[in-house]
Amino acid sequence: MLNILAISGSLRAASTNSALVAALARNAPPACRITVYDRLGRLPIFNPDDEGERTPHEASALIDAVTSADGIIVSCPEYAHGVPGGLKNALDWLVSRDAAVGKPAMPVHASPRSLYARAALAEIMRTMSFALYDGGLEIALLGKKAVEVEGILAEEANVLAMRNALAAFADFIRTR
Ligand SMILES: Cc1cc2nc3c(=O)[nH]c(=O)nc-3n(C[C@H](O)[C@H](O)[C@H](O)COP(=O)(O)O)c2cc1C
Numbered sequence: 202m203l204n205i206l207a208i209s210g211s212l213r214a215a216s217t218n219s220a221l222v223a224a225l226a227r228n229a230p231p232a233c234r235i236t237v238y239d240r241l242g243r244l245p246i247f248n249p250d251d252e253g254e255r256t257p258h259e260a261s262a263l264i265d266a267v268t269s270a271d272g273i274i275v276s277c278p279e280y281a282h283g284v285p286g287g288l289k290n291a292l293d294w295l296v297s298r299d300a301a302v303g304k305p306a307m308p309v310h311a312s313p314r315s316l317y318a319r320a321a322l323a324e325i326m327r328t329m330s331f332a333l334y335d336g337g338l339e340i341a342l343l344g345k346k347a348v349e350v351e352g353i354l355a356e357e358a359n360v361l362a363m364r365n366a367l368a369a370f371a372d373f374i375r376t377r
Pocket of ligand 1: 316
């Protein structure tokens with residue numbers, strides 16, 4: 202059984218990125234369990250003075266969740282051509298640890314734009330030594346209302362795309 206942690210970089214209640222990671226969790230292949238990390242907004246702002254014994258509980262919980270995961274999935278919006286601060290903050294808590302080193306990671310995309318954020322996220326995660334899976338997945342949900350989002354995510358072609366992407370990512374994890 203592969204244990205995958207899925208992180209949405211948006212805190213918005215009606216987030217399309219959060220809807221995408223939730224749909225991926227629902228469509229996990231039989232040999233995979235996908236857990237959604239939903240505490241991004243609770244993390245204190247990263248401060249290197251608060252590492253080691255002073256590491257806050259919420260940050261330790263994130264570090265433990267990433268450490269024990271076989272792989273992670275990240276879906277994030279683009280804000281002002283960058284990665285949202287909340288997600289960057291979460292990643293910053295992982296930098297001086299082993300949690301990210303060699304950890305398989307698959308970026309997925311809910312917006313057909315966000316090209317700057319995609320490139321920035323890939324650069325950050327490569328620098329942190331995540332093992333980035335290039336395949337990825339894009340389902341265009343930008344600007345859709347919640348009910349439309351659920352309809353799009355339930356379309357047969359998109360369910361198949363999610364299952365195929367997850368199966369390919371699971372193979373990537375297993376062959377590492
Ligand atoms: C403050 C702010 C800045 C944004 N900047 C960009 C941007 O630079 N490029 C872009 O493609 N979209 C930008 N967007 C649009 C979001 O990336 C887009 O709405 C995204 O799909 C929202 O994700 P969510 O539904 O998961 O919250 C911005 C949105 C906000 C609120």
